[in-house]
Each structure stands twice: as structure tokens, then as C-alpha cells.
Amino acid sequence: MALLLDILTYSFKPNYLVMDSQKTYLQEKIKNLGSAIFFNQSDAVLKLPTSIVRIIDVDEEGYIWFFMQRPPQQLNEFEKEFPVRLDFFRKGLDYSLQVTGKGCIVRDPEELMVVTPFLDNTKEFNPENLVLIRVKMTRADYFDNISGHKPSWLQNAIQSLHSWIFPHAPSYGPITYYPGMCEVI
Secondary structure, eight states: OHHHHHHHHHTTSOHHHHHHHHHHHHHHHHHHHOEEEEEEOOOOSSOOOOEEEEEEEEOTTSEEEEEEEOOSSOGGGSOSEEEEEEEEOOTTOSEEEEEEEEEEEOOOHHHHHHHGGGSTTOTTOOTTTEEEEEEEEEEEEEEEOOOSSOOOHHHHHHHHHHHHHSTTSOSSOOEEEOGGGGGTO
16 A cells, blocks of 8 residues: 555656655665575576575665676676576565666776775675676566465455456556666656
8 A cells, every 4th residue: 555655656756756766765675685586687608697696785876786606717708798687585574576687797806996895795705706796777576475364354445445446457466667767868
């Protein structure tokens, strides 16, 4: 219900405020979830493996930063940019996220020196064992998890009223955000 009110209030804000509030909302949700399953969706022969990653930071520009295990191959053998999907889920929380975007391996030593002092948990960063990945979010699907408890009579009444007023509205599905769209506008 609160999510529906948030969506309705977004429609009355200027476009740049909507994009900023969406990014802030996604930052909060991603930081709360903390970890994700990383999928490299490239068609390349050599690509980073699917793995569980712990998110270090989500910045204001829509980048997600994390370390992952360094592959045995040389980093220059991998693509510079590649499509990425991150599946966020944590037991006990009533939501999950699926983020898609464009990822890249941060290889430049100067960029590493500029970025890593500002990130938390860089004490364990060892360039021989870990590699820093940056993902630019282009789409985020927010899912409300279905819980096992039965809804109250009030929730049933509200749901019936909602389905009567909006007969063609889907009852369950993701809420999709496009955080990268503000650069286009």
C-alpha cells in the first residue's frame, strides 16, 4: 500500500526529482540487501564466472561497486564492458531486486587509487586475489515477496476494492525502475 502511494506521488514531481528519489530508494534497498548473485551475460568465450558478491557501495551516479574473486586469466583478456545481471535476495526481508546494467573491471591503477580510499571495507582488497567491478544500473526490478501469512479482512477488502476499480491491473509483478534514464533527459 505504501509503495502504491509512493508511485502516485512520483507522478506529480518534476522528472529530475523522480529520478533522484528512485536512485535514493534503490541505493537504500541495495545496501540493505548487501549481497547478490553476479551473472555476466556476455556472449564472449572468456567471461567472469557467476558468483556471490558483497556490495561495497552504491553511489549517487547509479554505480554499484563490489569485489569479486580474481580469475586465473589475465584481466586484459576479458571484455572492457559487458552486460551484467545482479539478483539480490536476503532471507527475512519482504522484497528482492533484480538489477541489470553494464559492468566493467576497474583496471586502471590511478582509478583504483582514486576510488578505493572512499569505499568502505577496502582493507581486505588485495589486487592479486580480488578484482574491483563497477556496474552502471540501467534497470532495476523490485519484487514484493509473497509471505506465508493470510491477509486480514481489511487487506482482503482493500484488495477487492482495488481489483473492482482497476480490473486490468496485475495483482503481482515487479515494479521497474530505470535509474540510468536521467542522463538521457
